[in-house]
Amino acid sequence: MATKTPEQINDDLLRPLSGISGRYALSAALLAGVAVAAFCAFFYQAYTGLGVSGLRWPVFWGFYITNFVFWIGLSHAGTLISAILRLSNATWRRPVTRCAEVITVFALSIGAMFPIIHLGRPWLAFWLFPYPSERRIWPNIHSPLLWDFFAINTYLIASVTFLLLPIIPDMALVRDRAAGLRKKIYRALALGWTGTPKQWHRLETAMHVMAIVVIPVAVSVHSIVSWDFAMAPVPMWHSTIFAPYFVCGAIFSGIAALLLAMALLRKFLHLEEYLLPIHFENLGKLLLVMSVLWFYFIFAERLTTWYGNSVGEMPVFWATQHGSYAPLFWTMMFCNFLIPVPILAIRKLRSITGTAIASFTIVIGMWLERFLIIVPSLSHKYLTYSWGTYRPTWVEITITAGTFSGLALLYMIFSKVVPIISIWELKVGLRQVPHSARIIVEPKEVGAD
Amino acid sequence: MPIPPAIYGLFPDPDSAERGMNALNRAGISPRRIVVMSAEPFDGYSFTQMDERTPMPWLAPMGGLVGGILGFLLARLTQEAYPYPLITGGMPLLAAWPTGIITYECTMLGAVLATVATLLISTKLPNWKPKLYDPEVSHGKILIGVLDPSDAARPEIENRLRGAGAEKVKIIGVSPAS
Numbered sequence: 001m002a003t004k005t006p007e008q009i010n011d012d013l014l015r016p017l018s019g020i021s022g023r024y025a026l027s028a029a030l031l032a033g034v035a036v037a038a039f040c041a042f043f044y045q046a047y048t049g050l051g052v053s054g055l056r057w058p059v060f061w062g063f064y065i066t067n068f069v070f071w072i073g074l075s076h077a078g079t080l081i082s083a084i085l086r087l088s089n090a091t092w093r094r095p096v097t098r099c100a101e102v103i104t105v106f107a108l109s110i111g112a113m114f115p116i117i118h119l120g121r122p123w124l125a126f127w128l129f130p131y132p133s134e135r136r137i138w139p140n141i142h143s144p145l146l147w148d149f150f151a152i153n154t155y156l157i158a159s160v161t162f163l164l165l166p167i168i169p170d171m172a173l174v175r176d177r178a179a180g181l182r183k184k185i186y187r188a189l190a191l192g193w194t195g196t197p198k199q200w201h202r203l204e205t206a207m208h209v210m211a212i213v214v215i216p217v218a219v220s221v222h223s224i225v226s227w228d229f230a231m232a233p234v235p236m237w238h239s240t241i242f243a244p245y246f247v248c249g250a251i252f253s254g255i256a257a258l259l260l261a262m263a264l265l266r267k268f269l270h271l272e273e274y275l276l277p278i279h280f281e282n283l284g285k286l287l288l289v290m291s292v293l294w295f296y297f298i299f300a301e302r303l304t305t306w307y308g309n310s311v312g313e314m315p316v317f318w319a320t321q322h323g324s325y326a327p328l329f330w331t332m333m334f335c336n337f338l339i340p341v342p343i344l345a346i347r348k349l350r351s352i353t354g355t356a357i358a359s360f361t362i363v364i365g366m367w368l369e370r371f372l373i374i375v376p377s378l379s380h381k382y383l384t385y386s387w388g389t390y391r392p393t394w395v396e397i398t399i400t401a402g403t404f405s406g407l408a409l410l411y412m413i414f415s416k417v418v419p420i421i422s423i424w425e426l427k428v429g430l431r432q433v434p435h436s437a438r439i440i441v442e443p444k445e446v447g448a449d
Numbered sequence: 450m451p452i453p454p455a456i457y458g459l460f461p462d463p464d465s466a467e468r469g470m471n472a473l474n475r476a477g478i479s480p481r482r483i484v485v486m487s488a489e490p491f492d493g494y495s496f497t498q499m500d501e502r503t504p505m506p507w508l509a510p511m512g513g514l515v516g517g518i519l520g521f522l523l524a525r526l527t528q529e530a531y532p533y534p535l536i537t538g539g540m541p542l543l544a545a546w547p548t549g550i551i552t553y554e555c556t557m558l559g560a561v562l563a564t565v566a567t568l569l570i571s572t573k574l575p576n577w578k579p580k581l582y583d584p585e586v587s588h589g590k591i592l593i594g595v596l597d598p599s600d601a602a603r604p605e606i607e608n609r610l611r612g613a614g615a616e617k618v619k620i621i622g623v624s625p626a627s
Contacts (some may be wrong), residue, residue: 006488006589141524142547150520150554160560165568173488176584191575194582198500199572200490209509210561217557224550424489448514
C-alpha cells in the first residue's frame with residue numbers, strides 16, 4: 001500500500017461501489033429472505049399476542065432481552081474503539097475506523113428494537129417518550145428502562161454523527177466521479193463539500209471533540225444496560241460488579257465483531273492491500289487482553305457468589321455450573337476464553353484466519369453469556385415455588401436469526417453505497433508514515449523523497 | 450447565484466502548492482481573496498493555515514451545559530408535574546441518582562448537538578449552490594487560486610502560479626474579450 005498514489009487509492013476503494021456481482025445479489029437475497037421471515041414472525045406475534053413466544057411465568061425475559069443486551073454490547077465495536085484509537089493517535093486505525101463505526105450504528109439500531117419487540121404491544125412504545133400527554137402519565141425517571149431510553153438515544157445520535165461527519169469528504173469524492181442520477185444523489189450527500197482548509201479544520205476539530213464526548217457516553221450506555229438487571233433484587237443480578245463487567249463484555253464482543261467484519265470485507269471486497277495483517281495483529285492483541293479481563297470479571301463474580309453461599313444465589317450458581325444450564329455455561333467458557341486465548345496468545349496463530357476463528361467463537365460465547373445472565377436467574381428466584389423453565393419458540397428464534405441477517409444485509413448495502421474505508425483519512429495516514437517510506441502521494445515527476 | 454470570476458492553479462503536491470501560496474502572498478494578493486481546496490487536510494503547510502480559530506471547543510461544553518440543565522429540569526419537573534406530587538411513603542420525590550443519570554445523558558447529547566451545529570454553521574454546510582470548485586481536486590490535485598482578480602493582475606497571477614509548479618491554470622467567469 002505504501003507505493004499507492006492517491007488516484008490508485010481512489011480506484012481501489014471506490015471499486016466496490018460500482019456494480020453488483022451475482023454472488024453479492026444471491027447473498028443479499030438470502031439475507032433479505034431471513035430478515036423478511038423475522039418481520040413476518042414479529043407481525044404474527046404482534047397480531048396474536050406475546051403468548052406465541054416462550055415467555056412464561058416466571059421467565060419473562062428470554063431471547064428478546066438477551067438479544068437486546070447482546071446487540072447493544074456489540075455496538076461498542078465501533079464508536080468507542082474508534083474514538084479511543086483516534087484520541088491515542090494510533091495511525092494504524094485509519095482503515096479500521098469506518099468498518100467499526102458502521103457496526104455500532106446498525107447494531108445499536110437493531111438492539112434498540114428489542115425492547116419494542118418484547119413489549120408485545122409495540123404500538124404503545126411511545127409511552128416511554130418523555131412528553132406531556134393527556135394520559136397525565138409521565139415516564140418514571142426512577143426506572144432503568146427510561147435511563148436506557150436516554151442513554152441509547154444519546155449514543156445512537158452520537159454514533160450516527162461520528163460515522164457520518166467523516167463520510168462527507170468521501171461523498172464529495174464519489175460525486176466527482178459519478179454520472180447521471182448517482183451524481184445527483186452523491187451531490188446531495190456531499191452537502192456541497194469542496195475541501196477548503198476551513199472545512200477540513202472544522203471537521204477535524206469536530207471529530208476530536210466527538211471522540212472525547214463519545215467515550216463516556218459509550219461507557220454509560222452499557223453501564224445503564226447492566227443496571228436494568230443490577231437494580232432488581234434477583235439472585236446474581238443485584239451486584240455492584242455488573243456495570244464494569246458489562247462494559248468489559250461489550251468491548252470484548254465489539255472487537256470480536258469488528259475483526260469478523262474486517263475479515264469478511266477483506267475477502268469479499270478484495271481489500272487485501274488495505275486491511276493488513278498488522279490490523280488483525282493489533283486488534284487481536286486487544287481481543288486477548290479483553291478475553292483475560294472478561295475471565296477475571298467472571299471469576300471474581302463466581303468466586304464471590306460461591307464464597308458468600310447465599311441461599312438465594314446458590315441454586316442459580318449450581319444450575320449454571322452442573323445443572324440444566326451447565327452445557328451452555330461451559331460452551332461459553334470454551335468460546336470466550338479457552339479457545340481464543342491460545343489462538344490470540346501464540347503469535348503464529350494470531351493470523352487473519354486465527355483472529356477470525358477466535359472472533360467467531362467469542363461472538364457465540366458472548367451471546368450465550370447474555371442468555372446465562374438473564375434466564376437462569378429468572379428461573380431460580382428466591383422461593384422454590386417460583387422456579388420454572390424457559391424454552392424459546394420458533395417466533396423468537398426466527399426474529400433472532402433475522403436480526404443477524406439484517407445486520408449483515410445492512411452492512412453489505414452500506415459497503416455498496418459508501419466507501420467502507422475512509423479514503424481521505426487513509427491518505428493522511430500514508431503521508432504520516434516514517435520519512436524513509438514517504439514515497440507515496442507525491443507524483444513521480446515532482447520527485448519522491 | 451453565478452460562480453464568481455476566479456483564476457486558479459492545480460498543483461500536484463503540497464510542496465508546489467506551498468510555493469504557489471507564497472507566490473500569491475508575495476504578489477500582494479489579499480488572503481481573503483485566496484482560495485484553497487484539497488481532497489485531504491495538509492497539516493503543517495502554510496496554505497492550510499487559514500481560518501483556524503474556532504469556538505467549537507468552547508461551544509461543545511456550553512452545549513453540554515444547556516443540555517444538562519434541560520435534562521435536569523425535565524427530570525425534576527416530570528417528578529413534580531400535575532397530577533403529581535406522587536405519594537412516595539416518605540421517600541424523596543426528587544431522587545438524586547436517577548436525576549443525575551438523565552442529566553448526564555442530556556449533557557452529553559447537548560455537547561454532541563452543539564459540536565455538529567457549530568461545524569455545519571461555521572462551514573456553511575449544506576450548501577448546494579454553484580461555487581468555485583474543480584473535480585480534479587478529488588483526483589489529488591490541490592487548488593490554489595484568487596477570487597475576482599483584476600484584469601491587470603491576471604497575467605501576473607497566472608505566471609506566478611505556473612512558476613510555482615501548477616500543472617494547469619484555469620480562468621473562470623471572465624469573458625475572453627475582457
